[in-house]
Structures are given as structure tokens and as C-alpha cells.
Amino acid sequence: MSRAARLGAFIVATLLILAVGVFIIGSREYIFGSTYQLKAQFDNVAGLAAGADVQVGGVHSGTVRSIALPHQPGEKVTVFMDLDKATHEIIKQDSLASIETEGLLGNQYLAISFGSAGQGEVRNGDTIASLPPLQMSELLKKTSGILDSSQQAIQNATLATAHLNSVSAKIDSGQGTVGALVNDKVMYNNLEQTTAALHDTMLQAQTGVTDFQENMEALKHNFFLSGYFKKRGYEDSAGLAANKIGGLPQGTPVKTFTYPAKQLFGGRDSAKLKDQKSLNAGGEFLAQNQFGFAVVVASTGMEGDAQKDLVLTEARAMVVREYLVENFGFDDSQLKTLGMGKQAGTNLDADWGSIQILIFPAGTQIPADKPASASSSPKTQADSPVQAAAAPTQRP
Amino acid sequence: MSDREFTSVAGMSPPLPEQRAVPMPSVLSSATGLAGGFFEWFGNLGIFSWQVLRAAVTPPFEWRELIRQLDDVGSKSLPLVALAGAAIGAVLSMEARSSLTRFGAKSMLPSAIVYSVVLEMGPIITGLVVSGRVGAGIGAELASMKVTEQIDAIEASAINPYRLLAATRILACILMLPLLTLAADACGVLMGWLTQTLAEPQSLRQFIDNGFRGATFNDLLPPTFKTAVFGLIIGLIACFQGMRTRGGAEGVGRAATNSVVLASLFVILADVVLVKFILVVFP
Numbered sequence: 001m002s003r004a005a006r007l008g009a010f011i012v013a014t015l016l017i018l019a020v021g022v023f024i025i026g027s028r029e030y031i032f033g034s035t036y037q038l039k040a041q042f043d044n045v046a047g048l049a050a051g052a053d054v055q056v057g058g059v060h061s062g063t064v065r066s067i068a069l070p071h072q073p074g075e076k077v078t079v080f081m082d083l084d085k086a087t088h089e090i091i092k093q094d095s096l097a098s099i100e101t102e103g104l105l106g107n108q109y110l111a112i113s114f115g116s117a118g119q120g121e122v123r124n125g126d127t128i129a130s131l132p133p134l135q136m137s138e139l140l141k142k143t144s145g146i147l148d149s150s151q152q153a154i155q156n157a158t159l160a161t162a163h164l165n166s167v168s169a170k171i172d173s174g175q176g177t178v179g180a181l182v183n184d185k186v187m188y189n190n191l192e193q194t195t196a197a198l199h200d201t202m203l204q205a206q207t208g209v210t211d212f213q214e215n216m217e218a219l220k221h222n223f224f225l226s227g228y229f230k231k232r233g234y235e236d237s238a239g240l241a242a243n244k245i246g247g248l249p250q251g252t253p254v255k256t257f258t259y260p261a262k263q264l265f266g267g268r269d270s271a272k273l274k275d276q277k278s279l280n281a282g283g284e285f286l287a288q289n290q291f292g293f294a295v296v297v298a299s300t301g302m303e304g305d306a307q308k309d310l311v312l313t314e315a316r317a318m319v320v321r322e323y324l325v326e327n328f329g330f331d332d333s334q335l336k337t338l339g340m341g342k343q344a345g346t347n348l349d350a351d352w353g354s355i356q357i358l359i360f361p362a363g364t365q366i367p368a369d370k371p372a373s374a375s376s377s378p379k380t381q382a383d384s385p386v387q388a389a390a391a392p393t394q395r396p
Numbered sequence: 397m398s399d400r401e402f403t404s405v406a407g408m409s410p411p412l413p414e415q416r417a418v419p420m421p422s423v424l425s426s427a428t429g430l431a432g433g434f435f436e437w438f439g440n441l442g443i444f445s446w447q448v449l450r451a452a453v454t455p456p457f458e459w460r461e462l463i464r465q466l467d468d469v470g471s472k473s474l475p476l477v478a479l480a481g482a483a484i485g486a487v488l489s490m491e492a493r494s495s496l497t498r499f500g501a502k503s504m505l506p507s508a509i510v511y512s513v514v515l516e517m518g519p520i521i522t523g524l525v526v527s528g529r530v531g532a533g534i535g536a537e538l539a540s541m542k543v544t545e546q547i548d549a550i551e552a553s554a555i556n557p558y559r560l561l562a563a564t565r566i567l568a569c570i571l572m573l574p575l576l577t578l579a580a581d582a583c584g585v586l587m588g589w590l591t592q593t594l595a596e597p598q599s600l601r602q603f604i605d606n607g608f609r610g611a612t613f614n615d616l617l618p619p620t621f622k623t624a625v626f627g628l629i630i631g632l633i634a635c636f637q638g639m640r641t642r643g644g645a646e647g648v649g650r651a652a653t654n655s656v657v658l659a660s661l662f663v664i665l666a667d668v669v670l671v672k673f674i675l676v677v678f679p
Contacts (some may be wrong), residue, residue, distance in 0.1 A: 003467045010471035014575035017582040018620070021514075024604060025611050051612040107610055 028063070034085045035062065038112075039127040040097035041076035046108060046133040048099050053109040054081045055100075061087045064110055078127075081110060091128070092119035099133035108133075233265070233272030233319050240314045243321060245295065245336045245367045253358040254291065257282040261300070261316065261352040268352045269304065271315035276323050282357040283328035291334070292362040296320045299340035300353030306342055313353065314339030320355055336366065444562075444636045451556045452563035461560055465568035469530050473576055480525045481580030484517045485509065485587035493595060503606070506598075509588035510607030515619050518581040520667055523626035526573060527659035531634040534565050535655025538638025539648040547639065562639065566631030573627035577620050614678040622670045629666055630659045 027033075045067060054062035062083035070076055083091070092115020100111045112128070122128065170176055174183040181187060219225050220235060229235050259278060266272040286294060298313035298320070317337035325332040343353075492508045538561060541547050550557045589603045634655040641651040 004463060006471045007463060007467040010467075010474055011575060014578045017578040018575075021578070021581070021616050022613070024608050025613055025616055028608060028611060051610060051614075053610065 028060075035082040036085060036088065036124040037065065038081055038083055038091070038122060039125070040079050040081070040110070040130045041127060042079065042099065042130050043076055043132060045077050045079060046099050048079065048108040048110065052107065054083060054112065055109055056083070056087045056090060056112045057114060079110065088121065090114050091122055092116060093122060093128070094119045095122070095128050096131055097128055098131040231267065231270055231272060232315070233270050234315055240311070240318055243318070243335065243337050244314065245338055247367050248295065248297070248338065248358070249360060249364050249367050251360060251364050254361050255285060255359040257285070257357040259355045261298070261354055264320070264355055265316065265352065269308070269312060271312060271319045273319055273323060279320060279323060283324045286324065286330050286335070286359065287328040289359075290362065292360045292364040293334040293336060293366055294357060294359045295336045295338050296324070297338045297340060297356040297358060298353065299343035302342055302344050310339055310341035313341055316355060320357075440640065441632070441636055444639070445632060448558045448562045448566060448632070448635070451559035452567065458560050458564050461564045462567060465564045466572060468533070469526070469565070469568045470572035470575060473526055473529055473572070474579055476529060477522050477525055477576045477580050478583045480521050481513070481518060481583035482587035484521050484580075485513055485584030486591045488512055488517065488584070489588040489591035493592070505592060506603045506607035507609060509592070510585055510611070511615065513584035513588065514581050514616060516671070518584055519577050519619050519623045519626070520664070522573060522577045522580045523623055523630070523663040523667070524660055526569070526576060527626070527630045527663055528656055530569060531630050531655040531659040532652045534631070534634035535638045536648055536652040538635060539641035539651035542639055542641045543644055543647055557639070562635040565635055566628065569627035569631030570624050571627070573623040573630075574621050577623045581620070618674040618678045622674060625666055625670060626663045629662045633659045633662060
């Protein structure tokens with residue numbers, strides 16, 4: 001090999017090494033690809049240096065070109081970075097720049113989050129928002145705070161354990177009720193016997209109650225007592241509240257049927273139907289027409305005991321409802337009852353009160369039943385003046 | 397020479413009492429003589445540099461001699477430099493491996509090897525190896541030409557010996573040192589990878605990728621091209637020592653030794669200044 005050729009080979013080979021080195025570093029610095037520049041501002045860059053990586057979604061996609069200190073105290077440190085053109089489609093106006101550390105003590109790098117789909121694209125030279133860097137010193141401060149509070153918690157736990165220890169020692173040595181319970185076999189046996197006896201008693205009581213119920217049912221149908229229930233007009237008082245509503249709804253009824261109680265019922269204090277045929281006009285109307293809902297409203301005159309009359313009106317409304325439901329076809333969940341008790345003025349004592357069937361159009365709100373039953377409703381009425389009296393005192 | 401004269405004069409001098417007073421001035425004079433010699437050496441070097449520079453920048457240029465020297469300094473040094481670089485890479489890999497494992501930072505090994513080879517080990521090893529091989533060669537060659545009066549003959553034939561002999565060698569050193577450094581770097585990094593992958597298999601691509609993480613041109617180009625200064629130092633000192641040789645074969649040997657010693661010394665001292673300079677100018 002001639003001298004010149006040897007020299008040439010040497011020069012070419014070493015320059016090739018230089019080129020490889022330049023390209024390795026150049027590709028890391030994105031000098032040869034097309035790039036665009038972005039800025040981000042931080043209060044503190046936590047040791048980030050020019051030339052540091054910029055990662056987008058964890059992928060190395062650019063470099064920190066330079067970092068400029070602010071000119072005035074109130075401003076922030078500006079980080080200039082070059083980014084690969086390919087990232088232009090994922091970095092949007094709402095992307096966030098943050099300074100991260102590789103591992104615990106590694107190099108700092110800048111991470112940029114993906115933007116949202118709807119956001120506008122960034123332009124060359126734009127500034128994107130940033131998150132303050134997490135610094136080791138702050139992390140340590142927080143950690144030490146956590147350690148302090150956990151130390152306190154451990155002290156509390158130790159104290160509690162000591163108490164528990166003393167309590168269990170007392171129990172173990174037979175002090176106190178629990179101690180006696182744990183340690184004294186006799187007491188335990190007694191308790192067990194008592195519990196067993198109690199259990200037996202309960203079973204017997206249950207049997208007794210069932211028997212009593214059956215006896216009562218039999219009594220209702222007994223020759224001597226059935227007259228009472230027949231005269232009363234209904235057997236079970238529990239059904240009185242089944243379809244009751246709390247009061248008349250807002251709005252005017254489409255149709256009203258009014259009957260004097262004397263015409264319908266067998267006695268002044270009875271809910272037994274006498275002339276149920278006269279209810280048929282109302283029942284046919286309900287069966288043939290569309291309506292929102294209907295209420296059977298019963299009331300009495302001013303004669304007699306108010307409490308008894310209230311129960312009586314509820315019973316009459318229930319009995320009328322039952323008759324209508326049994327004899328005419330319509331949605332019976334739409335027929336409600338309302339016992340009004342004594343109503344002065346509207347009813348003549350001679351009529352024993354009245355029965356009204358009020359039919360409301362579709363869309364009328366069905367009033368809810370009052371939570372209190374018929375027996376306690378006077379009490380709630382008594383309550384309301386107290387509340388009314390209390391209300392003004394609350395006002396300043 | 398002056399020492400010998402002094403002893404011969406001392407041999408003929410009057411009795412001891414008079415000589416008693418002499419030691420103090422003698423030490424002083426030898427110290428001043430040493431200092432004088434030191435400054436004289438630098439002064440001569442300055443004059444020599446100026447003459448070489450003036451000869452180098454004025455035509456005609458000695459292209460053929462330059463190419464011969466480029467080959468001598470460059471391609472013929474390549475095996476030695478490549479071997480030295482490879483050895484440094486292997487040693488660094490083994491040493492850094494054990495110490496980085498101790499700190500739990502084994503993943504930093506590629507960076508540690510690449511950065512130490514490219515930043516410092518490659519350049520300084522190349523500088524020292526070349527100052528040994530080329531410095532001795534130039535020093536001995538020029539010294540023997542000087543003592544056999546070939547340089548005088550060249551001068552007599554109206555050719556500037558500074559242009560023909562010194563400028564070509566110095567320029568060759570300046571041009572070739574960075575290229576040799578690149579070769580040393582490449583061998584060091586490759587050998588570092590080879591040593592690493594024998595202990596713990598790792599692909600070359602991953603090694604290079606990790607190694608050059610965060611690297612900038614400031615990490616590659618200034619350390620590489622600072623070796624041009626090493627080349628200037630080696631060439632200049634070797635030529636200077638060779639061309640000022642006096643005496644016969646003994647002088648040739650002294651010139652060769654001095655070339656190597658002084659060139660190595662100045663390369664290391666210059667490196668201190670250059671590293672600081674690079675850190676300031678290319679942060």
C-alpha cells in the first residue's frame with residue numbers, strides 16, 4: 001500500500017468515526033430532523049440543564065435548547081425546547097410540561113403530557129402550561145410530617161394497648177362483672193338455664209297468641225257477637241287506612257255525586273250499607289269514563305263524639321269504596337277514601353252526615369296519606385298551632 | 397561546558413581558605429544560572445516558534461514532506477493509539493463496573509465509560525502515546541541530522557530547514573492528533589462495550605444509546621479538537637529539541653529523551669488549562 005493510500009485510508013476512517021459521533025449526538029439533539037420550538041415557564045427548574053431530554057409520553061422526542069433566568073423578580077424561569085415535528089399532532093394547547101427525575105437521583109428531564117383531542121394545535125414558539133417540579137427536599141419535608149403524625153398514632157395505640165392489657169388482666173383475675181362472667185362457671189350455667197327457660201316461655205307465649213287470635217276470629221262469627229259486626233258494617237278495623245288520603249287535592253272535581261248518609265246506611269252510627277243500589281249511578285260513571293282518580297268523602301253532622309265520628313266516616317268511605325270496587329270494573333288503585341269526621345254547616349244532623357264521590361280529571365296530584373292514623377290525627381292538629389306559635393319566635 | 401571550565405579553573409585556584417567563601421555565591425550563581433537557563437530555553441523556543449511560523453505561512457509549501465510526515469505521525473501511530481484506547485476502554489469498564497455496582501448505579505456504566513473516554517481518557521492517552529512515539533522519533537531524527545550537519549547542508553542549498561523539517565512535522569502533529577483521538581475514542585468505547593457485554597450481555601445499540609444519553613456536541617468536539625494543541629506542543633518541542641542539539645551521539649540521545657519528557661509534561665499541563673478553558677467557553 002502506498003504512503004498516500006495508507007494516509008487516505010487513515011483519514012477517511014477517523015473522519016468516519018467523527019461523523020458517527022456527530023450523528024449519534026446530533027440525532028439526540030434533533031439537529032438534523034425538522035423541529036419546532038416550545039416554551040414552558042417554571043418558578044424553579046430543579047436543576048434541569050440545557051441539553052436535557054424532553055419526553056412525550058415517555059418517549060425521547062426533543063431536547064431542552066436553553067434555560068433563561070427572568071429579568072425581574074416576579075417573573076418565571078423560561079425553558080426553551082426543540083421538539084420533533086412528529087409530536088406536533090399529540091401536543092395540544094392544554095398539554096402540561098413537568099420536570100421529572102430519572103429514578104431517585106438520576107438526571108432531570110422535561111415531560112410533556114398528551115393534549116386533549118378537541119384542543120387547538122400548538123404553534124412554533126408557543127408557551128405551554130407547566131406543573132411545579134417535585135423536589136426531594138419538599139418530599140422529605142412531607143415524609144417527616146407523616147412520620148411525626150404516625151409516631152403520635154403509635155403512641156396512642158401503645159396507650160390503648162396498655163389500657164386493654166390492664167382490662168384483660170382484671171378480667172383474667174376475675175375482677176368485675178365481666179371477670180366474674182368469664183371466670184365463674186356457676187353464673188354462666190345460671191345464665192344459660194335462664195336463657196333456655198326464656199326461650200321456652202317465648203314459644204309458649206307465641207302459641208298462646210295464635211290461639212287467642214283464632215278464638216277472637218271465631219268470636220266475631222259467633223251467633224252472639226256477629227250482630228255487632230253486622231250492625232257496624234265491617235269486620236276488620238285494620239282496612240280503614242288502606243286507601244286513605246290525607247286531604248282533598250287542589251283543583252275542582254269533574255263530577256260530584258252526593259248522597260245523604262241516612263239514605264245509604266242502616267243507622268246513625270253504623271257503616272252498614274242499606275240502599276247500595278243508589279250508588280250505582282256513581283259506579284257506572286267511574287266504569288265508563290276516563291278519570292285521574294276519585295275520592296269517596298264521608299262526613300257526619302255535629303251530633304255525637306268527634307273521635308267516634310271520625311272513625312265512623314272513615315269506615316263509611318271504606319265500605320262505599322269496597323262496594324264500588326266489587327261491583328264496577330275500573331282501576332281500583334285510583335279510588336281513594338277520605339273520612340272527614342264532623343263537618344259543621346254542610347250536614348244536617350237529621351241526615352246523619354253525607355257521602356260524596358268526587359271525580360278528578362287526569363293529571364291531578366293524589367295527596368299522600370298523613371303518616372298518623374285516624375286515632376292520632378287530632379293530636380297532629382293539636383301540634384300544628386304549637387308549631388305556628390313557635391315559628392315567629394325563631395324569626396329575628 | 398561551563399561546568400567543566402569552572403572545575404578546571406577551580407583546580408588551579410589558591411588554597412582552601414579562600415575557597416570557603418565561595419559556596420554561597422556558587423549556589424547563588426548556579427541557581428541564577430538555572431533560572432537563566434530556564435528563561436533562555438523559553439526565549440529560544442519563542443524565537444524558534446516565530447521562525448517556524450514565518451516559514452510555514454510563506455510559500456513555497458513542502459507538500460510532499462508534509463504528506464510523508466502526516467503518514468508518519470498519523471497512520472503509523474494508529475495501531476499504537478488504537479491499542480491504548482482499547483486498553484483504556486476495557487480497564488475503565490472493569491473498574492467502573494465494580495465501583496458502580498457498589499453504589500447501585502450499574503445502569504450508569506455506559507455513560508461512565510463513554511463520557512470518561514470521550515471527555516478525557518481518549519485525548520490524554522493519545523497525547524501521551526503520540527508524544528512518546530512521535531516526540532522521540534522527531535527529536536532523534538532532527539538531532540542526528542543536526543549533529544551530522546545535514547541541516548546546515550539543507551540551509552546551504554537555499555532551502556529553509558524550518559519550512560522543510562520543522563513546519564511540516566508540527567503541522568502534521570496538529571492535524572493528526574484529533575484524528576488519532578477519534579480512533580482512540582472509538583476503540584475505547586467499543587472495547588468498553590465488549591468488556592461489559594462479556595460480563596453482562598447488552599446490545600451495542602443499547603450501550604451507545606445509554607452512553608450518549610444527554611450528550612451534546614460540547615461533550616464531543618471540544619475535547620477532541622483540544623488535542624490539536626497537544627499536537628502543536630509535541631511537534632514544536634520535539635523539533636526544537638532536535639534542532640538545537642549539540643554534541644555527538646550523546647546529544648542525539650539527550651534530545652530524544654528531552655523531547656519525550658518535555659512534550660509529555662507540557663501536554664499534561666496544557667490539558668489542565670484546556671479543560672478549564674473548555675468548561676468556561678463551552679458550558
